[in-house]
Amino acid sequence: MAFSSTITDAIAAYTGLSPAAFFTILALMIGVYRLVSGMFVGPEELKPQERSFSTMEIPAVVEPVQLGEITEEELRVYNGSDPKKPLLMAIKGNVYDVSMSRMFYGPGGPYALFAGRDASRALALMSFDPQDLTGNLEGLEPDELEVLQDWEYKFMEKYVKVGQLVSEKGKNACNGWR
Numbered sequence: 001m002a003f004s005s006t007i008t009d010a011i012a013a014y015t016g017l018s019p020a021a022f023f024t025i026l027a028l029m030i031g032v033y034r035l036v037s038g039m040f041v042g043p044e045e046l047k048p049q050e051r052s053f054s055t056m057e058i059p060a061v062v063e064p065v066q067l068g069e070i071t072e073e074e075l076r077v078y079n080g081s082d083p084k085k086p087l088l089m090a091i092k093g094n095v096y097d098v099s100m101s102r103m104f105y106g107p108g109g110p111y112a113l114f115a116g117r118d119a120s121r122a123l124a125l126m127s128f129d130p131q132d133l134t135g136n137l138e139g140l141e142p143d144e145l146e147v148l149q150d151w152e153y154k155f156m157e158k159y160v161k162v163g164q165l166v167s168e169k170g171k172n173a174c175n176g177w178r
């Protein structure tokens with residue numbers, strides 16, 4: 001009892017407040033502190049979360065492998081349906097490894113339809129029509145061919161060319177882009 005009266009005396013002496021007023025103000029200050037500090041994120045919470053991906057979910061991007069001459073049929077296999085295979089796409093008969101842009105060309109990606117295909121005509125016409133997924137450039141206007149040329153430059157700059165489309169193994173390509 002003597003201890004508590006010493007404390008109330010001390011509070012009155014040092015703050016000039018009654019013990020009830022002092023503890024009410026103290027409780028309010030603690031409340032405000034907790035409210036304000038709750039608005040900020042502590043450094044611990046900013047640490048990147050540990051993630052665990054299964055190796056099946058993220059196909060490893062391996063060094064592009066040169067395939068040489070391949071047919072359109074062989075190119076289809078590289079459309080992303082097999083996550084162990086690279087993603088390939090052709091423009092004007094030149095086959096590029098686009099595996100590094102799986103978010104564009106992989107399954108579910110906005111440009112998945114181009115994977116495993118020669119997309120020259122579709123790119124020239126800026127078309128998503130499956131009928132335009134071909135290397136056939138017949139009847140294209142000069143401005144459309146120019147659009148295709150820009151795409152080709154972009155691909156040459158960004159991706160590794162890994163092969164050349166041929167109509168049949170051992171023969172030269174002849175699909176309209178030459």
Ligand code: HEM
Pocket residue numbers: 098101104111122123125126127128158
């Ligand atoms: C509403 C229309 C479209 C929008 C808003 C759009 C938007 C985009 C964006 C933001 C990118 C990413 C660019 C980058 O980060 O390098 C991209 C890439 C691309 N777009 Fe489109 N796009 C549209 C239509 C088309 C059409 C019609 C085609 C062709 C038929 C097309 C073909 C492509 C291709 C091939 C890429 C990837 C290029 C690469 O591999 O780097 N896009 N698009």
